[in-house]
């Protein structure tokens with residue numbers, strides 16, 4: 001069996017996910033560039049390959065269990081294991097505006113940001129168990145921190161994305177629960193906030209680059225250390 005680490009990143013065709021794939025690839029890992037659109041996935045993978053990275057496209061829509069199962073089968077057949085899973089794919093629904101989110105906005109947001117993460121993680125678990133000290137990183141947000149949202153002086157406490165913020169709070173809880181479940185298997189599960197990065201998600205208004213946000217996720221994905229934590233640029237974040 002090859003000793004090159006295998007990493008799969010969901011939503012890796014653009015934004016922070018593509019930069020996570022680039023940086024893990026620069027560390028010598030084989031990166032599986034998972035994307036829900038085949039052409040966008042191939043284009044991102046080709047760009048990374050052009051930069052000297054061992055990148056391979058994988059078709060994967062986190063909201064479609066059949067797509068996730070097919071992707072897991074592909075990884076099993078081609079690599080036999082997975083060492084790093086980055087649950088990066090996420091959305092802010094167009095209806096999630098200033099406290100006006102209604103049911104379908106919650107449903108779409110949770111389908112991707114919460115249920116999608118569980119579907120992918122469960123499907124990849126047999127492969128992660130065959131990995132070397134496997135790591136799962138969930139892309140969360142300071143907007144999902146109940147503590148920071150409760151602070152009236154907090155930087156993001158005025159941002160009322162009801163569906164998105166609560167989806168990331170749910171993701172934080174799932175991170176802790178999965179970390180406990182998988183500790184006996186030696187699999188670390190952590191949440192990372194990349195900070196406010198300029199991507200399509202916020203019409204490029206963020207003040208960090210996607211590469212800076214990606215670096216926080218990569219640090220946790222490659223750490224020897226802890227499990228069940230929430231991390232950002234400056235270290236541990238409050239739940």
Ligand SMILES: NC(=O)c1ccc[n+]([C@@H]2O[C@H](COP(=O)([O-])OP(=O)(O)OC[C@H]3O[C@@H](n4cnc5c(N)ncnc54)[C@H](OP(=O)(O)O)[C@@H]3O)[C@@H](O)[C@H]2O)c1
Nearest residue numbers: 011015016036061062088089090139141196197199200201
């Ligand atoms: N940007 C920030 O300031 C910020 C801050 C905190 C947390 N985050 C988190 O960081 C992660 C990446 O965000 P980003 O800013 O890079 O956003 P982005 O540029 O909008 O990229 C989101 C990625 O997720 C993919 N995606 C969406 N739904 C999917 C699905 N059902 N299946 C598979 N892939 C799907 C998108 O694919 P398509 O191209 O096909 O749409 C895209 O590749 C998200 O989880 C986000 O919540 C971002």
